[in-house]
Amino acid sequence: xxxxxxxxxxxxxxxxxxxxxxxxxxxxxxxxxxxxxxxxxxxxxxxxxxxxxxxxxxxxxxxxxxxxxxxxxxxxxxxxxxxxxxxxxxxxxxxxxxxxxxxxxxxxxxxxxxxxxxxxxxxxxxxxxxxxxxxxxxxxxxxxxxxxxxxxxxxxxxxxxxxxxxxxxxxxxxxxxxxxxxxxxxxxxxxxxxxxxxxxxxxxxxxxxxxxxxxxxxxxxxxxxxxxxxxxxxxxxxxxxxxxxxxxxxxxxxxxxxxxxxxxxxxxxxxxxxxxxxxxxxxxxxxxxxxxxxxxxxxxxxxxxxxxxxxxxxxxxxxxxxxxxxxxxxxxx
Amino acid sequence: xxxxxxxxxxxxxxxxxxxxxxxxxxxxxxxxxxxxxxxxxxxxxxxxxxxxxxxxxxxxxxxxxxxxxxxxxxxxxxxxxxxxxxxxxxxxxxxxxxxxxxxxxxxxxxxxxxxxxxxxxxxxxxxxxxxxxxxxxxxxxxxxxxxxxxxxxxxxxxxxxxxxxxxxxxxxxxxxxxxxxxxxxxxxxxxxxxxxxxxxxxxxxxxxxxxxxxxxxxxxxxxxxxxxxxxxxxxxxxxxxxxxxxxxxxxxxxxxxxxxxxxxxxxxxxxxxxxxxxxxxxxxxxxxxxxxxxxxxxxxxxxxxxxxxxxxxxxxxxxxxxxxxxxxxxx
Numbered sequence: 001x002x003x004x005x006x007x008x009x010x011x012x013x014x015x016x017x018x019x020x021x022x023x024x025x026x027x028x029x030x031x032x033x034x035x036x037x038x039x040x041x042x043x044x045x046x047x048x049x050x051x052x053x054x055x056x057x058x059x060x061x062x063x064x065x066x067x068x069x070x071x072x073x074x075x076x077x078x079x080x081x082x083x084x085x086x087x088x089x090x091x092x093x094x095x096x097x098x099x100x101x102x103x104x105x106x107x108x109x110x111x112x113x114x115x116x117x118x119x120x121x122x123x124x125x126x127x128x129x130x131x132x133x134x135x136x137x138x139x140x141x142x143x144x145x146x147x148x149x150x151x152x153x154x155x156x157x158x159x160x161x162x163x164x165x166x167x168x169x170x171x172x173x174x175x176x177x178x179x180x181x182x183x184x185x186x187x188x189x190x191x192x193x194x195x196x197x198x199x200x201x202x203x204x205x206x207x208x209x210x211x212x213x214x215x216x217x218x219x220x221x222x223x224x225x226x227x228x229x230x231x232x233x234x235x236x237x238x239x240x241x242x243x244x245x246x247x248x249x250x251x252x253x254x255x256x257x258x259x260x261x262x263x264x265x266x267x268x269x270x271x272x273x274x275x276x277x278x279x280x281x282x283x284x285x286x287x288x289x290x291x292x293x294x295x296x297x298x299x300x301x302x303x304x305x306x307x308x309x310x311x312x313x314x315x316x317x318x319x320x321x322x323x324x325x326x327x328x329x330x331x332x333x
Numbered sequence: 334x335x336x337x338x339x340x341x342x343x344x345x346x347x348x349x350x351x352x353x354x355x356x357x358x359x360x361x362x363x364x365x366x367x368x369x370x371x372x373x374x375x376x377x378x379x380x381x382x383x384x385x386x387x388x389x390x391x392x393x394x395x396x397x398x399x400x401x402x403x404x405x406x407x408x409x410x411x412x413x414x415x416x417x418x419x420x421x422x423x424x425x426x427x428x429x430x431x432x433x434x435x436x437x438x439x440x441x442x443x444x445x446x447x448x449x450x451x452x453x454x455x456x457x458x459x460x461x462x463x464x465x466x467x468x469x470x471x472x473x474x475x476x477x478x479x480x481x482x483x484x485x486x487x488x489x490x491x492x493x494x495x496x497x498x499x500x501x502x503x504x505x506x507x508x509x510x511x512x513x514x515x516x517x518x519x520x521x522x523x524x525x526x527x528x529x530x531x532x533x534x535x536x537x538x539x540x541x542x543x544x545x546x547x548x549x550x551x552x553x554x555x556x557x558x559x560x561x562x563x564x565x566x567x568x569x570x571x572x573x574x575x576x577x578x579x580x581x582x583x584x585x586x587x588x589x590x591x592x593x594x595x596x597x598x599x600x601x602x603x604x605x606x607x608x609x610x611x612x613x614x615x616x617x618x619x620x621x622x623x624x625x626x627x628x629x630x631x632x633x634x635x636x637x638x639x640x641x642x643x644x645x646x647x648x649x650x651x652x653x654x655x656x657x658x659x660x661x662x663x664x
Binding site for chain 2: 030032058063064068069070071072073074075076077079080081082084099100103104108109110111112113115116117119125140148149151154172173
């Protein structure tokens with residue numbers, strides 16, 4: 001990520017997303033945002049507070065609690081000349097809208113032989129440790145990533161969130177963007193006060209290193225960066241690579257990094273089994289096998305319904321300590 | 334009930350429109366007979382869900398629409414696509430999986446789509462297009478166009494939750510969308526009375542949505558009822574829910590031949606012999622001096638020529654090259 005010494009403006013992750021939405025809505029009158037309590041309430045996370053004052057209730061639209069209904073409506077509106085942003089409060093509700101996402105939005109362009117387009121953004125949240133239990137805590141970005149026809153964005157920093165969100169709005173394809181709930185306020189960073197986009201499908205090296213590659217997504221980028229600092233103190237140089245989008249996937253940047261370091265851990269907050277970490281580990285092993293010193297290792301959310309009690313929930317998500325311990329064991333230093 | 338429509342004096346429909354209604358129904362009938370033939374000759378891959386018997390609904394509704402109005406269709410969708418203006422040769426080509434087809438062979442029978450005629454696509458998820466139609470209506474309203482969207486669905490979709498979410502949104506936001514329930518009495522192989530509690534139109538009443546039930550075998554009634562609510566929607570007065578009672582002459586799909594276990598033969602014969610929409614409208618045209626038998630025969634003969642040529646075109650068209658399999662996934 002470019003660090004401009006002269007520009008010091010910092011935004012929270014949530015404010016960066018709000019700024020992206022506002023800029024795109026100013027630029028293109030066919031962009032509207034609809035969802036539950038998005039207008040005066042500014043979403044349950046208060047991320048969009050103020051947008052309705054600028055754009056009015058015609059463009060920041062409160063819907064009934066009817067996720068499949070307004071997502072389907074968004075698909076039709078996108079086909080008929082608009083660029084709707086559909087707000088799905090919790091990523092867990094993806095299951096409720098999945099027919100409209102996976103059977104409709106994702107397939108319409110292909111099934112119509114390329115004639116219809118579905119330029120829509122589905123914004124959803126992800127992330128555990130808010131004590132919200134099993135139906136409001138999941139990180140389900142692997143689900144849409146599995147479906148041809150969708151693009152899936154998992155930003156980790158405010159800078160990336162703004163640039164990727166703006167790119168998603170301008171896409172002629174359905175894009176699902178997963179915003180990490182904990183990051184909304186907790187993660188802050190430099191965000192230029194200007195119009196820029198980050199193309200979907202370009203990974204970013206968040207920290208350079210030589211001994212081991214930590215491929216991490218969304219919240220796990222902060223975890224990996226924290227672990228990298230700890231590793232540095234014991235003389236291990238870790239490179240942190242953030243794919244930023246699960247599809248399209250910038251395989252080359254991931255593979256090049258592993259070819260350089262010869263070791264790799266993939267870290268993701270989605271369920272460990274049958275998920276993102278397995279897919280990325282396969283990509284690495286298929287393309288960098290002979291450069292590896294050992295197997296690609298993975299850290300993901302435990303294969304359990306996310307529990308309520310803090311003492312239980314906290315152990316389900318990969319930690320800096322786990323990354324550190326595993327990396328140290330792999331580098332053997 | 335249908336009395337309102339019948340009393341709407343269908344004789345006010347202009348002569349050229351009355352003939353057009355006939356021609357379009359015959360076209361669909363001939364098209365579907367050829368689909369049946371292609372399928373049974375193993376020239377058509379996949380499944381074929383025939384619209385024969387229900388022609389008056391697609392034709393009556395689509396003749397009340399403008400070319401730039403929208404429709405969404407169903408797995409039993411050939412009739413809707415043709416009625417909205419699709420070209421039979423490109424339809425047949427798609428059904429046979431040919432490159433020249435509407436969707437380059439990627440959609441097939443259940444997914445015909447055509448922006449040029451406002452066809453947002455046939456949909457193989459029962460009730461799955463309710464959101465798309467409602468969303469197109471929303472866009473029309475937001476963009477200050479005066480286009481209307483029609484969502485065709487069978488009574489089987491009455492069991493799907495999405496439909497009710499869209500009825501709620503459409504009425505809440507006064508969107509120009511018409512929900513057209515083609516009630517042919519059977520959810521696949523099950524009579525709808527075994528799957529559907531309560532009254533169908535009461536569902537629309539519950540949302541405060543304008544609604545009407547009419548005879549789906551009388552194309553003039555369908556046209557009159559559809560026109561009334563389409564123009565109402567175009568004026569910005571909100572959506573409507575229309576139920577047309579009809580019958581599917583063939584099985585759920587072409588292979589559904591032994592049907593006696595779910596549907597009595599006598600019932601089928603009664604609809605075919607007494608309530609056929611093409612026969613009934615043809616007779617009405619002759620009884621009312623709009624056309625004589627020779628004129629109707631000429632309409633049919635011309636369409637046979639066109640349909641046979643369309644089939645020939647499709648059969649002789651090449652399949653898409655396998656290299657195109659991963660094109661059109663993303664725009």
